[in-house]
Each structure stands twice: as structure tokens, then as C-alpha cells.
Amino acid sequence: MARVTAAQRREQDAGAGYNAFVEACPSRKLLDRISNKWVALILAALGSDDAHQPDSACAGGPRAMRYSELARLLAGVSQKMLTQTLRSLERDGLVTRTVVPTVPVTVSYELTDLGLSLYGMMRGLKAWAEAHMDDVLAHREAYDTRLA
Amino acid sequence: MARVTAAQRREQDAGAGYNAFVEACPSRKLLDRISNKWVALILAALGSDDAHQPDSACAGGPRAMRYSELARLLAGVSQKMLTQTLRSLERDGLVTRTVVPTVPVTVSYELTDLGLSLYGMMRGLKAWAEAHMDDVLAHREAYDTRLA
DNA sequence: GCGCCTTCTTCCCATTAGAAAGCTACACGT
DNA sequence: ACGTGTAGCTTTCTAATGGGAAGAAGGCGC
Numbered sequence: 219m220a221r222v223t224a225a226q227r228r229e230q231d232a233g234a235g236y237n238a239f240v241e242a243c244p245s246r247k248l249l250d251r252i253s254n255k256w257v258a259l260i261l262a263a264l265g266s267d268d269a270h271q272p273d274s275a276c277a278g279g280p281r282a283m284r285y286s287e288l289a290r291l292l293a294g295v296s297q298k299m300l301t302q303t304l305r306s307l308e309r310d311g312l313v314t315r316t317v318v319p320t321v322p323v324t325v326s327y328e329l330t331d332l333g334l335s336l337y338g339m340m341r342g343l344k345a346w347a348e349a350h351m352d353d354v355l356a357h358r359e360a361y362d363t364r365l366a
Numbered sequence: 367m368a369r370v371t372a373a374q375r376r377e378q379d380a381g382a383g384y385n386a387f388v389e390a391c392p393s394r395k396l397l398d399r400i401s402n403k404w405v406a407l408i409l410a411a412l413g414s415d416d417a418h419q420p421d422s423a424c425a426g427g428p429r430a431m432r433y434s435e436l437a438r439l440l441a442g443v444s445q446k447m448l449t450q451t452l453r454s455l456e457r458d459g460l461v462t463r464t465v466v467p468t469v470p471v472t473v474s475y476e477l478t479d480l481g482l483s484l485y486g487m488m489r490g491l492k493a494w495a496e497a498h499m500d501d502v503l504a505h506r507e508a509y510d511t512r513l514a
Numbered sequence: 515g516c517g518c519c520t521t522c523t524t525c526c527c528a529t530t531a532g533a534a535a536g537c538t539a540c541a542c543g544t
Numbered sequence: 545a546c547g548t549g550t551a552g553c554t555t556t557c558t559a560a561t562g563g564g565a566a567g568a569a570g571g572c573g574c
Contacts, residue, residue: 298562324521335498431558432551445533
């Protein structure tokens with residue numbers, strides 16, 4: 219693991235200036251997991267039925283969704299990443315994966331209570347994004363035009 | 367752009383089932399920016415002086431930090447990614463970059479009010495991470511031992 | 515039997531992050 | 545005046561990661 223080695227070397231270099239922010243900290247690992255690109259979207263999809271109406275504050279309520287349903291809704295996720303992300307979420311106890319032995323095998327994913335509490339956090343983040351979206355866009359345009 | 371094409375094809379496939387979750391939505395772009403790996407850490411670093419004590423709830427107060435200070439604190443970020451992330455944050459109006467003409471040129475980064483409000487969100491996320499860290503770890507171990 | 519549907523996996527390639535070196539600019543010491 | 549050292553940033557090369565498409569259980573209808 220070259221990364222850990224490099225980080226540790228740099229840590230010795232700096233002279234133990236941090237107790238946190240270090241890669242080994244579990245909180246940071248969890249933050250990395252949370253801040254995965256698709257995790258947020260899957261949580262938003264599972265957490266609210268109609269997750270993106272700006273007027274309805276994600277009030278659709280949590281519901282179970284099937285694999286293909288998620289794949290359709292997310293509209294840009296590859297099947298590989300969807301499966302991979304769902305597995306990691308299941309591993310972390312954020313979603314449950316239930317195989318329903320219907321005519322073709324159906325798999326439904328649902329948020330656990332833990333995932334639901336995380337979804338609450340995500341909702342706040344999404345609210346922030348929707349509230350400050352135009353601010354950020356304005357800053358971005360100003361920055362881009364400033365350096366022509 | 368094959369990705370957009372694929373997403374659009376899938377969109378037509380599903381029959382306009384989403385107005386959100388689509389890649390072009392600015393809210394999603396913003397969410398992607400927020401959920402970048404280093405953005406959260408830089409915000410945490412700039413937002414609180416001693417950002418990771420579990421007892422002190424990130425109360426160090428926001429302060430400006432120099433480039434090398436950030437590089438030391440984050441302890442695992444490459445200089446390239448640090449510069450890149452700081453530039454994008456500056457572009458989005460979340461941090462200010464001020465060049466101080468000291469003996470060697472010093473650059474100090476500071477959160478804007480917009481970045482500070484985002485840091486408030488991040489603080490909630492970090493609190494969640496610290497609160498449920500052990501839950502997630504327990505689930506993870508259980509999952510790993512279950513499939514031997 | 516043949517094909518199909520749903521979920522998931524495997525292969526290959528494009529994109530991106532990371533590591534290390536180099537580059538610029540400028541004050542300072544000599 | 546010339547090298548040196550420091551801070552910030554850039555470049556270059558390589559390893560890891562993500563996306564796309566094809567394909568594999570596994571059970572059903574035709």
C-alpha cells in the first residue's frame with residue numbers, strides 16, 4: 219500500500235501535527251463513503267419517491283425500489299457501479315437487499331433506519347445545493363469571464 | 367460525449383420518468399462538487415481551527431490557512447489535487463485566494479460566507495459520521511464474516 | 515429445446531488521481 | 545552579481561478507478 223506509506227512518511231515529516239485528517243481515521247473513511255458520487259443519488263432515490271421536485275421538499279417518503287428501477291431513475295449510472303455501490307451500502311448497513319423469487323428474480327432495495335438517518339443529512343445537503351446553486355453558478359461565470 | 371448520449375438514450379427508453387437525477391441538472395452538478403473527496407476535508411480544515419476533536423464540536427472557528435499549512439494538515443493530498451481543488455472552490459466562490467507579497471510569496475485561503483454556510487452542512491455530516499461510525503463498522507464486520 | 519427477462523459479472527478502454535520531479539519568482543547572504 | 549532557499553504551482557508518468565458492452569445463472573413461456 220504505497221498510499222498509506224506516503225501518508226505516514228509525510229506525517230513523520232510534519233512532526234505529528236494532526237490527530238485527525240489522517241487517512242486511518244474512521245470518520246474520514248465514512249466521509250469518503252458518504253461522499254461517493256452515486257451514494258448520494260441512491261440515497262435520494264430510495265429516500266423519497268419523487269426526489270427532485272424543488273417545491274416538494276423530498277417528501278415522497280422512503281420506499282423500496284427494484285434494481286432496474288434505480289438504474290432507470292439514476293440515468294447515467296453504469297450497471298457495474300450501481301451494483302457495486304448498492305453492495306457497499308448493504309455492507310455498511312444502510313440499505314437492505316431482498317431477493318424476491320418472482321417469475322424473473324426481482325431484487326428490491328430499501329433504506330434501513332441507519333440509511334434513513336443519513337438520508338436526513340443528505341436532504342439538508344440537497345437543500346443547500348438547491349438554495350445556493352445560482353450563487354455558485356454566478357461565481358463560476360464571473361470567475362471564467364474574469365480570466366477570459 | 368458518449369455518456370450524455372447513453373444517458374439520453376436511457377432517458378428516452380424509460381419514457382421521461384425523471385425531471386431530476388439527470389446529469390444536466392445543476393443541483394446534481396453541485397452535489398458532485400460538494401461530494402468531492404477533498405472538498406469536504408478542505409472545508410473542514412478552513413472551517414475550524416482544530417477540526418477533528420470529537421469532544422469539541424468543530425468550534426475552532428473559521429480561519430485563513432496557507433497553502434503549505436493545508437498541505438500538511440490534510441496529510442495525503444497531493445499538491446496537484448490540493449491546487450486543483452482549491453481552484454475549483456475559488457471558482458465556485460466558496461473560498462478566497464489572496465496572495466500576500468511576503469518574503470516568499472504566501473497564499474492564504476479563507477472561506478467566504480457561502481463556503482461557511484456549506485461548512486455548516488458539512489459539520490452536520492461530520493457529526494453524523496462520528497455518531498454512526500461504530501454502527502457502520504459493526505455492520506461491515508458482520509457482513510464480511512457472514513460470507514466468510 | 516430455444517429464447518427471453520432480470521440481475522449481476524467480466525473484459526476492455528478512457529478518464530482520473532497520485533507521486534515525484536521540475537519550474538518560477540524573489541529576498542537574502544556572500 | 546550570483547547562487548541558495550523557500551513557497552506555490554505545473555508537468556510528466558504511472559497506477560487506480562469508472563464507464564460501456566458483452567455475457568453468465570436461472571427459471572419461464574412458446
